[in-house]
Amino acid sequence: MNFLRRGSIHLFRLKGIDLYLHWSWFLLAIVAVVYREGSFSSIGWNMLDYAALFAIVTMHEYGHALACRQVGGTPDQIVLWPLGGVAYVNPPQRPGATLWSIAAGPLVNVALAPILLGLWYAGTLLGWATLAPDVFDFIKNVNEINLVLLLFNMLPIFPLDGGQILRSLLWFAVGRARSLQWAVWIGFVGAAGLILVAILARSAWIALISAFILMNCWTGLRHAQILARIAKLPRHVGYACPSCHSAPPVGRFWVCGLCHQPFDIFATQAICPNCSARFSTTRCLDCGVLRPVSEWLAEAPALART
Numbered sequence: 001m002n003f004l005r006r007g008s009i010h011l012f013r014l015k016g017i018d019l020y021l022h023w024s025w026f027l028l029a030i031v032a033v034v035y036r037e038g039s040f041s042s043i044g045w046n047m048l049d050y051a052a053l054f055a056i057v058t059m060h061e062y063g064h065a066l067a068c069r070q071v072g073g074t075p076d077q078i079v080l081w082p083l084g085g086v087a088y089v090n091p092p093q094r095p096g097a098t099l100w101s102i103a104a105g106p107l108v109n110v111a112l113a114p115i116l117l118g119l120w121y122a123g124t125l126l127g128w129a130t131l132a133p134d135v136f137d138f139i140k141n142v143n144e145i146n147l148v149l150l151l152f153n154m155l156p157i158f159p160l161d162g163g164q165i166l167r168s169l170l171w172f173a174v175g176r177a178r179s180l181q182w183a184v185w186i187g188f189v190g191a192a193g194l195i196l197v198a199i200l201a202r203s204a205w206i207a208l209i210s211a212f213i214l215m216n217c218w219t220g221l222r223h224a225q226i227l228a229r230i231a232k233l234p235r236h237v238g239y240a241c242p243s244c245h246s247a248p249p250v251g252r253f254w255v256c257g258l259c260h261q262p263f264d265i266f267a268t269q270a271i272c273p274n275c276s277a278r279f280s281t282t283r284c285l286d287c288g289v290l291r292p293v294s295e296w297l298a299e300a301p302a303l304a305r306t
């Protein structure tokens with residue numbers, strides 16, 4: 001997804017998270033504001049409508065990012081593009097942490113729904129449809145944007161939020177690699193369904209989204225294969241990752257930062273066998289967290305320490 005960051009401009013930084021806007025949003029803005037045959041009486045309302053879409057997508061992505069930070073992950077940036085937002089979140093690789101980081105996005109839309117629906121209801125009671133038709137249509141549109149985003153995101157098609165929530169739930173039952181594999185295959189089926197919808201509805205937009213989903217499922221499948229290979233490796237007894245609690249694999253999977261020699265950091269007491277450099281921290285191959293070597297020893301189950 002690096003191509004996204006390259007074509008983006010920095011908008012602002014809020015709570016330590018940078019928000020970027022992809023250039024294609026400006027195309028969308030022209031389509032939405034200028035060419036829109038809206039029910040509004042002036043172009044200003046079209047712009048406000050577009051700003052509301054932007055605000056709702058931003059809030060959704062901040063939901064992901066802040067939840068990710070809450071579980072100890074490192075969210076750093078959000079990029080908004082016409083297919084929605086991409087929050088570059090990296091939650092700790094545990095099913096619970098991942099589930100919360102993903103679910104928090106749609107939960108923002110769930111929280112907004114009663115507020116927006118209440119406003120719409122109030123408008124209906126107060127007769128805004130005739131007294132202030134622009135205000136009323138605006139509220140109606142914002143409601144629709146929120147609900148459509150919520151429903152679409154909750155489709156159980158990887159990498160949509162629904163698909164990733166499904167993956168996190170499967171993770172509890174069948175493990176990290178297989179849960180991703182299953183979610184990705186369901187994603188492929190879902191993408192095939194969406195392509196059919198795109199053809200029937202003659203929608204270039206849905207076709208584009210399907211292509212995006214297929215691309216992500218393909219990457220996900222390859223990632224799942226790597227995870228499956230890591231899961232099958234023999235493990236060191238007496239060490240466990242302080243973050244994900246899995247024992248480190250046996251093998252020369254770590255690379256010395258000084259002489260670039262690959263070695264097994266848990267077989268050599270964290271000393272490079274080639275240049276004798278000593279390392280105080282090590283990265284977990286399972287969850288990617290960097291922690292002091294001493295913490296790995298402390299985390300090992302009591303039985304294995306004897």
Ligand SMILES: [Zn+2]
Nearest residue numbers: 105106153161
């Ligand atoms: Zn989301």
Ligand SMILES: [Zn+2]
Nearest residue numbers: 241244284287
């Ligand atoms: Zn770990």
Ligand SMILES: [Zn+2]
Nearest residue numbers: 256259272275
């Ligand atoms: Zn070395």
